[in-house]
Amino acid sequence: MKKRHLDELTKGIFKNITKPFIDNIDISRSRTHELSELHYFSEIKKLISQISGGEFIEEEDVRFKPTGTDIYLDFSMVSSSTKSIYLIEKIIKHELKPGSIIIIDEPELNLHLDNQVLMARLLATLVNSEITVVITTHSDHMLREINNLIMLGSGNIEEEDQQELMSEFDIDKSCLLTSEQVSAYVVSSREKKVFPAV
Template sequence: RQLESIVKTTSFIAENHPDILADFADIIGGEYTVTRNDQLYYVPKGKRIKLSMDQSSSAVRSLLDIGFYLKHEAQTGDLLMVDEPELNLHPENQRRVARLFARLVNIGIKVFITTHSDYIIKELNTLIMLNHDQPHLKRIAEEEGYRKEELISSEKIKVYIAEEALIVLEGKTRKTKCQTLTPADIDPEMGIEARSFDATIETMNRIQEAIVWGKE
């Protein structure tokens, strides 16, 4: 559909959860607008200029579809699929996107993502770990600026790791090594066990420690 017709519709998020749109505007640092002749622009927050998509940052362009979906298309029960939402985003905005997705899940939108971002996984872990009725967790959430609507139950998240593993294929009796999706363990207290990320980070830490302390 043409953008001009899309912007005439209003999502249930725009009607019932405008604060989510405000959070998204903070992530992109402005908002998208469409003129009557179907021209698309990005308007930076607090500026009196309009930028075409060619003039806008790669982050602004990569989040365009999500922005229009949230404002004009989203309905309860939808399945939103996003391939590598971390692309072109600063680590802080990757954290914000993770919190945005958690909010969407909490209001009834299913979210399916593929990611290589340790920032997104760690932020989801934080949202899971803070989602408990304990005084020190409430204090931490308040001090760090987390809202109750962003916190998420571990029961609402499923994580699968793409890796090579031994599995029994249909019609076979013996295990075969092949690429598959392996469910990751998710602990309500400790969050997601992302083995591939953890192993890589541990390797990098080991190398850097050897560089710093190797002369001793």
């Protein structure tokens, strides 16, 4: 009843809002069961928890519990980056299955540099879970980490060295990529064209 009332109230106000935005609102409102069909689902959940710094609790409303505390924060009290991570988590846990496509505009937005690295690993793990991931980014940190994951997964590094690097930097094998799994493009606003990055 409340949702219907809210929808009726906002119908006129939001009539010019794009469909993806409305879809995001619907996803965040939904209370569906986890699909967990993704091959590296536990690693994906772990990375999301590391990036957000806690876990999202969905009961009557959404609350956030920071890692290592007994504090439960109302969703209105968390940062904008945490709210973005919540939506990404919802889509991954409840919408994606092998063969799905996810498009994320600037997934690094408002993230600390260390978390940008973790976001790159999360995206790589999604790719290895048979998800097609399309992003736009301005983050050198994310691009550098994706490059690192490609180098580690290329097979050109001795296995012992690879294991040592993965252990030192806490990289799970589910994050490793090959160059065939990644395509990069540069958007030229001046020429209004997209060019393959070489």
